[in-house]
Amino acid sequence: xxxxxxxxxxxxxxxxxxxxxxxxxxxxxDAPEKFFIDAVAPIQKKLYNAGxxxxxxxxxxxxxxxxxxxxxxxxxxxxxxxxxxxxxxLTEENNLLKKELGFSRQYNYELIAARVIGYDSxxxxxxxxxxxxxxxxxxxxxxxxxxxxxxxxxxxGKIAEIKEGEFFMRPVTSPQNAVAATVLNKNYTLGVIxxxxxxxxxxxxxxxxxxxxxGDLVTSSGLEPKMPKGLLxxxxxxxxxxxxxxxxxxxxxxxxxxxxxxxVLIIKNY
Amino acid sequence: xxxxxxxxxxxxxxxxxxxxxFKILPFLKYFDFILFFIIYLSVKKRKTAIPAAIIGxxxxxxYSSYPFGLHIFALATAAFAADYIYFNILTGRRFFPIIxxxxxxxxxxxxxxxxxxxxxAFLKLSPKIKVISGDTLKNMxxxxxxxxxIGSLIYxxxxxxxxxxxxxxxxxxxxx
Numbered sequence: 001x002x003x004x005x006x007x008x009x010x011x012x013x014x015x016x017x018x019x020x021x022x023x024x025x026x027x028x029x030d031a032p033e034k035f036f037i038d039a040v041a042p043i044q045k046k047l048y049n050a051g052x053x054x055x056x057x058x059x060x061x062x063x064x065x066x067x068x069x070x071x072x073x074x075x076x077x078x079x080x081x082x083x084x085x086x087x088x089x090l091t092e093e094n095n096l097l098k099k100e101l102g103f104s105r106q107y108n109y110e111l112i113a114a115r116v117i118g119y120d121s122x123x124x125x126x127x128x129x130x131x132x133x134x135x136x137x138x139x140x141x142x143x144x145x146x147x148x149x150x151x152x153x154x155x156x157g158k159i160a161e162i163k164e165g166e167f168f169m170r171p172v173t174s175p176q177n178a179v180a181a182t183v184l185n186k187n188y189t190l191g192v193i194x195x196x197x198x199x200x201x202x203x204x205x206x207x208x209x210x211x212x213x214x215g216d217l218v219t220s221s222g223l224e225p226k227m228p229k230g231l232l233x234x235x236x237x238x239x240x241x242x243x244x245x246x247x248x249x250x251x252x253x254x255x256x257x258x259x260x261x262x263x264v265l266i267i268k269n270y
Numbered sequence: 271x272x273x274x275x276x277x278x279x280x281x282x283x284x285x286x287x288x289x290x291x292f293k294i295l296p297f298l299k300y301f302d303f304i305l306f307f308i309i310y311l312s313v314k315k316r317k318t319a320i321p322a323a324i325i326g327x328x329x330x331x332x333y334s335s336y337p338f339g340l341h342i343f344a345l346a347t348a349a350f351a352a353d354y355i356y357f358n359i360l361t362g363r364r365f366f367p368i369i370x371x372x373x374x375x376x377x378x379x380x381x382x383x384x385x386x387x388x389x390x391a392f393l394k395l396s397p398k399i400k401v402i403s404g405d406t407l408k409n410m411x412x413x414x415x416x417x418x419x420i421g422s423l424i425y426x427x428x429x430x431x432x433x434x435x436x437x438x439x440x441x442x443x444x445x446x
Contacts (some may be wrong), residue, residue: 013320013346017339020328024338033332044290051294058296118289121330121341123383124406129289129333161335168335197405259294 030164037165041131044117049262056260076215076235109228110269112137114148116262120168126195127160127168128258137268139167145226147267154255155179155220155231156264171258172233173199181233182221183250185212190221193233193252201234201252208246212239218252228270277311277318278325285329300409300416302376304330306424308345309375312352313368323349336387337396344382348375365425372421373414380410 023029113133120127130148132139139162148157148169158177160170170177173195181203183189189210191203206212216236222229234254241248284304292298304326311319327342334341352375360367390396 009320010350013324013350016324017342017346020324020342021339036329037332040286044286047287047290048294051291055294055296118333119293120335121285121289121333122336123380124409125335127335166333 034165041117045115045262048117052260052262080215080217108270109267112142112266112268114264114266116169116258116264117166126174127170128157129166130169130264131166132266133263139164141268142167142266143226145224147220147227147231149231149265149267150256150261151263151265153231155233156254156256156258156261158227159266169258169264171195172254173201173258179227179233180221180223181218182229183210183212183236184217184219185210187211190223191250193218196251199257200237201254203250203252204247206248206250208241208248210248212236212248212250214238226267228267273316274318274321277316277322281307281322281326282329285326285333289330289333297416298420300413301420302379302413302417305345305348305375305379306372306417306421308349309352309372312349313356313371319349319353320346337390340383340386340390343386344379347382348379351375351378365422368425369418369421372417376413376417377410380413 020029114130115133116128116130118129119125120129132142142159142162144159144162146159147155148159149155155172157169157171157174158179159167161168172179172193175195175197177195179193181191181193183191183203187210189206189212191206193201193203196202201218203218214236218233218236220227220229220231220233232255234252236250237253238251239248240251281304284307288303292301292303308319308323308326311322323345324342327345330341330345331338352371355371355374360371387396
């Protein structure tokens with residue numbers, strides 16, 4: 001049987017490929033690409049929401065209730081209640097100090113509303129495709145490594161790449177993501193958290209002398225540019241304590257799974 | 271002309287559905303519908319196979335965080351390979367050879383993508399990333415399994431519908 005694709009076809013395909021790459025590199029194709037992205041965006045939003053709903057429904061059918069998860073949640077509730085109490089005390093003390101010093105400053109973040117519309121088309125990539133929802137802002141107003149938070153201020157990722165008409169978020173659970181973090185324990189242990197392949201987060205290189213416990217909250221430390229201090233990330237779920245090793249590893253359960261979110265906020269300025 | 275438009279529209283629809291819908295679902299995220307459609311066009315001797323591969327690859331590259339051209343290269347390679355293997359190597363055109371073709375094409379497609387990513391990293395045109403890891407291989411294995419299962423289902427449904435439609439057409443043309 002004859003080949004339908006002969007040498008001529010291969011040569012023509014190669015020529016078209018080279019031409020497309022060249023036209024894309026000199027940005028001639030930016031306008032039609034942006035037009036396509038803008039035209040398809042409303043359909044993508046609806047499809048993505050439908051996919052999220054269907055995905056959660058299927059997950060609920062197949063997931064099993066885990067007694068350990070309930071224990072972890074109880075530990076978290078206890079820890080959070082205690083934290084809340086301590087924070088209230090600190091707030092009162094802080095207000096008093098501010099009053100005494102005659103100093104008042106409010107932290108206001110400049111936030112940009114954005115929405116998740118899909119997944120990176122590259123295989124095995126964990127990046128999410130997003131679009132800015134606020135018409136006042138454009139892609140030129142955002143920059144790589146700006147933090148992305150859920151509506152209640154929990155950190156869920158950072159901007160990884162910006163293209164015409166869209167941008168990509170790298171979730172905190174991505175192995176290629178690293179965030180300078182603080183554990184809200186007695187010593188306020190500093191460290192760097194990285195994502196794990198099973199959609200968790202871990203903090204490594206924790207000295208043995210640092211005392212951590214299950215349920216301790218983890219927040220951003222503010223030691224890296226563009227990242228404000230105090231953004232909640234997750235809670236410690238497990239600590240790997242090896243007496244032979246000078247360092248511990250803490251596994252952290254994030255408060256949000258970025259895959260289940262649609263509307264998010266970008267922190268532009270703080 | 272209408273068939274060309276239909277195939278290109280189907281390719282664009284599958285691209286958008288793949289990145290916004292199928293990639294979120296627990297089982298269907300391991301099955302590449304666009305690759306499956308391109309292979310189908312190739313084995314059915316459709317002249318739209320290569321243009322559809324270029325258009326599908328172009329749209330996937332628009333929604334990709336990596337440098338432009340990876341998906342066009344990988345899909346076009348898969349289309350050419352499918353044509354060559356189906357018409358030159360496969361002696362039988364039955365169920366098992368077809369499913370084996372789909373599984374081989376999946377490996378070839380991923381291989382072409384990884385080759386392109388590694389090449390760009392070598393030429394310092396893109397950041398160096400770990401392209402092969404335990405998770406990548408695990409996902410590839412799952413994709414092969416789901417390609418075999420879902421590909422089989424689609425093939426059987428298509429074969430059954432085709433058979434029914436052919437017999438009805440014959441009855442209408444030549445009588446019972």
